[in-house]
Amino acid sequence: MSIVGQGIDRVDGHLKVTGAATYSAEHRLPQMAHAMMVLSTIPKGRIASIDSAAVEAMPGVIAVMTHRNAPRLALPQGSQPKKEGGEQSKPDQKKQPPNPKLTLLQDDMVWYNAQPVAVVVADTFEHARDAARRLQVHCRAERAQLDFAQAKKTLRRPEPQPERPSDTGRGNFARSMERAPTRLDATYSTPMENHNPIEPHATIAHWSGDKLALYDSTQNVSGVQRTVASSFGIAPEQVRVICPFVGGGFGCKGSTWSHVVLAAMAAKMIGRPVKLVLERTQMFGPVGARPLTEQHLVLGAAKSGKLAALRHDTISSTAFLDDFAEPCTAVTRKLYASDSLQTSQRLATLNVGVPTYMRAPGESSGSFALESAMDELAYKLDMDPVQLRLANYAEKDPEKDLPWSSKSLRECYRVAAERFGWNRRNPKPGSMRKGRTLVGWGMATATYPANRKNAKAMASLLPDGTAVVRSGSHDLGTGTYTVMTQIAADALGMPVSKIRFHLGDTMLPEAPVSGGSQTVASVGPAVHQAARALREKLIGMAVADSASPLHGMAAGDIDAVDGWLVSRAAPARRQEMAAIVARAGGQPVSADANAEPGDEKKRYAMHAFGAVFVEVHIDPDVGTIRVPRIVGAYGVGRVMNRKTTHSQLMGGIVWGMGMGLMEKTEMDWRFGRAVNANLADYHVPVNADIGAIDITIVDEEDKQINELGAKGVGEIGITGVAAAIANAVYHATGKRIRDLPITPDKVLV
Template sequence: MSARTGILGTGMDRSDGRLKVTGAARFSAEHPVPRAAHAVIVQSAIAKGRIASIDARAAEAMRGVLLVMTHKNAPDLPAPRPPAQDGQPPGPKLSLLQDDEVFYNGQPIAVVVADTLEHAQDAARRVKVRYAPQKALLDYKLARLEGRKPASRPERPADTSRGNVPGAMARAAVKVDALYTTPIENHNPMEPHATIAAWEGDTLTLYDSTQNVSGVRKTVAARLGIAPENVRVICPYVGGGFGCKGNTWSHVVLAAMAAREAGCPVKLALERTQMYGPVGARPMTEQHLGLGAAADGKLAAVTHDTISHTSFLDDFTEPCGAATRILYASDSLRTTQRLATMNLGVPTYMRAPGEASGSFALESALDELAYALGMDPVRLRLRNYAERDPEKDLPWSSKSLRECYRVGAERFGWARRSPAPGSMRAGRALVGWGMATATYPANRQPARASATILADGTAVVRSGSHELGTGTYTVMTQIAAEALGLPVDRVRFELGDTAMPQAPVSGGSMTVASVGPAVHAAARTARDALVAMAVADPASPLHRADDVTVENGWLLRRGAPDTREPVAAVIARHGGEAVHADSQAAPGDERKQYSMHSFGAVFVEVHVDPDLGTIRVPRVVGAYGVGRLMNAKTGHSQLMGGIVWGLGMALTEKTEMDWRTGRAVNANLADYHVPVNADVGAIDITVVDEHDPHINALGAKGIGEIGITGVAAAVANAVYHATGKRFRDLPITPDKMI
């Protein structure tokens, strides 16, 4: 916390909170664009094949219909795939009506545009499609037999190995060999994907629900064959993304194509059922864990072999072994990654991709090893504590995991745990206590920002970042106010527009760590320019003064606070011209010197009904080391949200597929079960004090994703402690219990 103002770190209320609760915050489909028509996507009804014929005549003749766009009349687009965006791999291949081929059930095959949504929906049902179906690969067991090695990225190779794994495993006194599986899961943000596309000559404006306005601009420009500067993307609010809005999906480009062909702005909002397939999901995984340890619990060898499903349309890799490579000290380790290609939509990033699924398998296997050794699960993890990154052989930029174990265990009361499975009860209910380690990399990318101090002494700070509900508006306001020396109510932060300085995708828990330093630098530069104006001004009481700063809207001399004047007075004497500064911040060589991760420990209590098999979670305790927390209130909400999602991952969430057709059968919020208030008990969160001088100028790490990691394993471990039954297949539902 700042000793000067106390702005950073405090639990400030959301600066955009009133707009959201009063309905004044405009989401992508709500922007008032004159003459906007409505578009509806027609989806394929087969998983593989070709469109033999498509008859749009009945739809085109209906009242209000302006356009039915199919592969027969869609404009030809440039073939090259869009380049990598901001250091990220290219987005998925898109279905843009360029041919008659079908890769999965639910693929966009036509777009209907009409004057009202109801007319467009009615007409979409009248489009007649005849298919030439082909045999689809929808059997995961068959697909995995042909598993292929995915393309490696430098930061995440497909396979890794160190030491002598076979030899170390053979010498191990105690071993665990187990298979863990996770299902397809869907993001289901409150706001479905939505885009409004409006052309003015050769210039395109998109109001798009996205986690990456700059990425959307680059991708859309590349697919349409126009200059990026001719595309503006606006997104002031996102009603949840969780990774699915990090890529540019087909509907965004289709909306732009339809608007140009129809000659009017077009609004295209996906229906809830259309969120299953065309815009990604967490892929199903099969993870084979092998652990070998000495009798004292020291890990001798670790193997983690993953197969995750991907699509024939394009590849996506779920890097489940990423956490395994760095979390525990073991001289011998092997991880592998393979892909099972199926006729499904392209999977994508979902909160803590790889780490969420991978930590379930790894932390469950650690718990199994603890029971095999007769050792406390926390003690086992401390026995294998990694003082350095075992994969890169680098020191940590900061690591507070020991403290997280200590604080979490104390707050939970772990010492009172009776270790024998089935030995704890609350009335009729079987009580189980489980725990797991949480971790996520501390990511960062280059970002830009601008700061302008206005004539009235207020400031406007801008960066083309995103507000996903995580508190970006609020935290950036705090960072800017701290650096400017202004009260927070005198600072306005603006985001979500490609007309603003460029920021990276809001994914990978890196928005604050990336954009925050840029905002801080721009604000400090503007403040320093203002101070220089006052010191050089003979009319200022601070003329030629040294050690001048800005506090609470006043320029003053340190040590002589009565020698001061308001910010607005300095600007007024200089013609009222605003003081402006642009800045950028980017990571340097520190990643070559340090390994950067956040860590935590999560403890869970479950109550299991022995007759019905229902599982309740009355309490969760989490302790996290995440660098310097910018806002105690929004930070707590982020970590709590991750834990709640982890409960859903453990107990309820699964996309149920009809494997005959390749279509999700629970593609709605009635049948796709996410945790609600009644499912969530007390959640106790502690953020331990942690100083990281290497991650960035603010010492801030991301917190959006670490909260989900480890939770599913902690729940599964608690269920084993309660029942003596080990569940290695998520979710753990009552039918499996019985």
């Protein structure tokens, strides 16, 4: 029986519950100093002066690093920002910094509030924090662009990316709209949101001569290695990045931010290891956020519900330092069949920190707008929302005209609707009550692309009969250690207890960023291939060994079971794998693999799909919204571990609740600074907010995406949830709320 698919316990679970798992800030190095960033308090301007003498004299202070004394980096790090009018400046490409969003104390410019402007280094964390708070940085403020409405007057088109064009179109939109008897024209908005993993960003930097070791909380050890190496003008091989555990990332740890390089600069400056850990308030500004979006949708449909035309225009906020586009239209281009479709993406530039990926970037924000619009259209047509979606079911990718590698969305609708009891819904808004409490039922479609990149892995059998499998991937708490162990156990024919999986180190075979729900789909095939290659190597050694019971047999007639090589025809003929290694000299036997995607994306469209149904209870007097139950069904390819898959989908659903009802970075737009930069005022769901969550994973086989048939599950869970909640709120109250989050004041207005 295959171990892949079983819901085995996490192999790293014991380390975590006993506190033995070492996170980035917990590594101990001799003579380690502590650093604290000082952040700007203006959104734009220049540093006029820094009064560092008094701070330098404080107990325990080792150094105060500013733009006046910071190590000069090999490549110019001064930013090349966009001009005020939205026009892109034209810097010399040869002098471009390796990462424009980094602000590394190379000049006196301030481009956003909460930008790093100094680093204080001391002997203890307490001394560093106290000194950093006393450092006086005087700035000359300049006029900043902090008005989204004003910024929209000078919109820019983002640079096109693979799979993310800024504009798309098919059919004749204007003509199709003229012929559509039912039309909807609505605008939806989502606010700036900040990641709040339990573990904040943290880096320990240690130089040994010209070699740098970084213990960094990251979703991309190889990306950190490349960015830091280019910043210092050294070879990537001179930088080692180590990250065995991540206490949550959700996208913010997928990029290399300024604090990582600043820690390395401080360590170089004082000649000893430096630890730099961000305070919770510092998680708002210098390490990215989900940008603001404004999404305009126009839909035209026949009386049957068939979409005749669909247009989706998105404006998202970006920064002067660097661009980031929230690809909200990606869902619209793929989800429903429509002969005429237009989408556009534009950027409104503000003096804020550079936005970044946040769980299901684009798809989460975009699905809120699209799925809310579909619900509004269903009411205009007097049509069941599920039936409207089925009437526009895309049997193939409507954008690329390719067949789906697999698609179980019809089954997801059926299963989730049945488990929810959708057929008992009274469609009239405000018609369902529980006592005085208003009851609303809403639904939405979930989807996320199935991504995959190149990945490498190595598998080794040791003389003691245990196997070690290595890949420079990451475990963000998602279960990578466990799932890769299962894949290796299946491929090797060994019990899980005898396999150890190593990750989170640039000394290991390279793997891609753990983002875009692609880790299992990318690293899994590499682990599988490396383990299979090791298995075949051991079989070859056995059949060639005259002393082996398997000598002379055909390799294809030998199986691997529980650490033994066994003849299929004569099971008594068997040999323990460890004995093969011992007889070959006692040295580990290894095999490696490089798993690369083929041309499958030229032949198939690859997405995961799901359906989510939500019930809300609303107090008509005070507007409080409770969510007693959510039902979701998902088709996500072959499941590697039932337990971790369920956890990932549940986590995404909970995040979707936060997006729909709570999450918003409250900005003081006079100064461009977050005023709720803490976990008391930045609201996220807690246990008391969560009702019953019923998740069904629909059996789905996909032999096209990769040899394992695995799609990602990390992000699809959040998609559609905010829209389903908004649709349920409308059903309960008759009030259509198009601006997230949906708070009691909006319900009562």
